[in-house]
Amino acid sequence: MKKTLTYCLLASIAVSFAACGNANKTDASAADSTGSSNEASSTTLNQLTNDPKGSPLHLYFNMNEVGQTDSSVIYDARSLYKNDTVGFKLEVLKNIDAGITAQNAPDNDLGFRVGSLRISSLGAVSDNFLKAVGDIYGLPAAGAMSSKTISPLVFSSNNEKVDLSKSKSYNFKLFFDQATGEPAxxxxxxxxxxxxxxxxxKDSTFRQAFINALSGK
Structure with a gap:
């Protein structure tokens, strides 16, 4: 119960992020946050980060749809770190309710859902991602990314239902569980x-927890 209440309080913080994101939603945009062309290329990958010393740190990926199930769309999310391709499989549910009400308040009943976004390993590419994160953070991250699907608790920071058939952007708050301690x-x-x-x-205090979540620790 305490954890649930904590998430509900954190959802209110996510509303300000959502308000900004929803204001910028469009079917067309001049440039993305990496400063690159708004047309994705199947051959040119973004750099994982354009500011490795940044705090908070932003990680960018090209997103290529590779399949669908009855309930989700599956993407390859990849980028470059130094000379290595890094990334993971990203699965996004098709039916994600709006988490922000018409009054611009968090909907704690519909807004939260475990596994609305899921991350899973692509093998060596994902192991490279884990190592890259550790290198950027300056923290040990040896070994492989978890072979299990990582299903964080997700808050939908959107004032409309997610429709992946539309050319729009959608914002979320993710809580990555680790074996002990607070989620990243x-x-x-x-x-x-x-x-x-x-x-x-959210800030640099969650870095070790994120590595633990990716490692399955």
């Missing part, structure tokens, strides 16, 4: 126009 809090943007995915840490 991240913001995420799924942009179906720019074909990009963005992960941004």
């Amino acid at each position: 809090e991240f913001f995420a943007v799924v942009d179906n126009y720019k074909k990009s995915f963005e992960l941004s840490e």
Whole structure:
């Protein structure tokens, strides 16, 4: 119960992020947050981050749809770190309710859902991602990314239902569980126009927890 109440309080913080994100939603955009062209390329990958020393740190990925199930859309999320391709499989549910009410308040009943966004390993590419995160953070991150699907608690920071068939961007707040300690809090943007995915840490205090979540620890 205490954890649930904590999430509900954190949802109110996510509203300000959502208000900004929803104001910028469009079927067309001039440039993305990395400063690159708004047309995704199947051959040119974004750099994982344009500011490795940044805090909060922003991670960018090209997002390529590779399949669908009855309930979800599956993407390859990839980028470059130094000379390595890094990334993971990203699965996004098709039916994600709005988490922000018409009164611009968090909907704690409909807004939260475990596994609305899921991350899973692509093998060596994902192991490279874990190592890259550790390198950027200056923290040990040896070994492989977890072989299990990572299903964070997700708050939909949107004032409309997510429709992945539309060329729009959608904002989320993610809570990545680790074996012990508080979850790592991240913001995420799924942009179906720019074909990009963005992960941004709430602040640098969640870095070890994020590595633990990726490692399955």
